[in-house]
Amino acid sequence: MYKTGKIAMWNESRMEAVYERPVNLSSFFHPATFLSVFKQDFARRKNTAMDDLRLKSSWRHTPGDGVITITNLLIEGALFExxxxxxxxxNSDSINVAPDCHLSWVNENKGENDKAIKLPLYETNTREDILAYLNVENNFRENNKWIQAGVAFYVTC
Structure with missing residues (x-):
């Protein structure tokens, strides 16, 4: 019932309304479809090819054109500071709520952050479907540590 109510609300609003308030990906039956539509809309508004875009994630508030805020993501294997x-x-839980993540699209040829690691965002904690990879800042020397720890994000458990 929760998801169908959310869908009805989304159907009545325009795409620009998505950029105005936080989005909980767990309210969608298929979060990957939402991310694809977000990319298509961004490419259309910027008049650029979808193949030239890559997902940019930030854990600090970065208001701007084409930025959406994703809320209620879960992280396993690490904590945010x-x-x-x-x-x-x-004494901490193995799965914790991550802070809001701000997503946008950038041209593929823009530089990457050397102090960030790309961590997978899965639809569920079964780790079957990867929706995207999210950049998280850390000491680049510790990348192997986080990979070995199996750090990942989930939309729902």
Whole structure:
């Protein structure tokens, strides 16, 4: 019932309304379709080819044209401290709520952040369907540590 109510609300609004308030991807039956529509809309508005775009993620508020805020993501295997990831504590849960993530699209040829690691965003904690890869700032020397820890984001458990 929750998802059908959300769909009815989305059908009545225009795409620009998406950029105005946080989006909870778990309210969609197919979050990958929403991300694809977001990319198509961005490419159309910027008059650029979809193949030339790559997803940019930020954990700091970055208002701007074509930025959406994703809320209620879950992270497993690490904790957030500001916009960086840190080790889980002995008494912390293995899955925690991540801060809001701000997504936009940029041209493929723009430079990448050397101090960021790309972590997968899965639809569920079964880790079957990857929706995207999200950049998270960290010490680049620790990338292998986070990969070995299996750090990942989920839309729902």
């Amino acid at each position: 500001g916009s960086n990831i840190t080790d889980c504590h002995a």
